[in-house]
Amino acid sequence: MRVLMIAPPGAGKGTQGAVVAEHFxxxxxxIGDLLxxxxxxxxxxxxxxxxxxxRGELVPxxxxxxxxxxxxxxxxxxxxxxxxxxxxxxxxxxxxxxRIGLRLRMTADVALHLAADDDELLRRLLNRAGTEHRAxxxxxxxxxxxxxxxxxxEPVLQFYARRRILLTVDAQRPLEAVSADVIAALRERAAxxxxx
Numbered sequence: 001m002r003v004l005m006i007a008p009p010g011a012g013k014g015t016q017g018a019v020v021a022e023h024f025x026x027x028x029x030x031i032g033d034l035l036x037x038x039x040x041x042x043x044x045x046x047x048x049x050x051x052x053x054x055r056g057e058l059v060p061x062x063x064x065x066x067x068x069x070x071x072x073x074x075x076x077x078x079x080x081x082x083x084x085x086x087x088x089x090x091x092x093x094x095x096x097x098x099r100i101g102l103r104l105r106m107t108a109d110v111a112l113h114l115a116a117d118d119d120e121l122l123r124r125l126l127n128r129a130g131t132e133h134r135a136x137x138x139x140x141x142x143x144x145x146x147x148x149x150x151x152x153x154e155p156v157l158q159f160y161a162r163r164r165i166l167l168t169v170d171a172q173r174p175l176e177a178v179s180a181d182v183i184a185a186l187r188e189r190a191a192x193x194x195x196x
Contacts, residue, residue: 001026001190002106004097005085006157007114008149009142010121010128011171012178016114017085019179020186027078029071031064031086056141058089058148065096072106084108089148094156110189111160112182114171118146 001024005013014030021028035053038046049059058064068087075082088094101107122142129137160166167189169181 001081001110001186001193002101002108003081003083003186004087004108004111004160005083005114006088006111006153006160007171008116008118008121008153009145010124011114011116012175013085013114015175016112016171016179016182017083020112020182021083023183024186024190025080027071027075027080027082029068029075029082029084029086031067031084034067035059035063056144056148061090061093061096064089064093065100068097069100069104072100072104076104076106081109082106088156089153091152091156091159094159108165109193110186111157111163111166112186113157113160113166113168114178115168116171118150120172121146 003017003020003026005017005020007013014032017028017030020026035046035049039050039053040046045063049063052059064087068084071084072082084097087097098107122139125137125142126139129142157166167185169178169185171178
């Protein structure tokens with residue numbers, strides 16, 4: 001199974017992505033974690049992207065798509081599916097990631113959309129800011145990220161709906177309830193996937 005995680009900031013992409021990867025034995029490709037690791041390790045890439053991340057803006061597509069390509073290639077080499085978190089954020093990324101998947105014969109089977117409203121997301125992200133001390137979790141940056149998601153990322157959902165791989169789950173409920181629904185929906189979807 002090959003799963004794209006699509007959700008606004010704070011909807012639980014990372015948490016649910018980890019649950020899905022563990023449950024189904026999939027590689028987990030998390031673009032945000034890879035970028036933050038580069039910043040923490042003060043790599044050349046980290047120094048390039050740090051100011052962009054701190055402003056809550058998008059990292060250039062060439063960097064994001066190269067990390068995506070590496071992750072998909074590694075999953076293919078290991079003979080596993082994947083959970084991809086952090087791509088796409090824009091229609092251009094969606095199309096580019098699709099082309100990468102086609103070249104590697106690793107296109108997504110499911111675009112898992114975690115739906116939540118902005119008030120709940122703001123509350124969650126401000127709580128996270130207090131515990132994880134992430135530079136990109138302050139209220140002005142959060143509001144900017146949510147605005148960007150609604151204007152730029154949310155329209156990408158139509159692309160996956162047209163491809164008939166979109167699966168939406170209500171992410172406003174307790175974590176365990178969301179996880180149970182995600183696993184059940186993915187099991188049902190997996191049962192309908194043709195063997196490759």
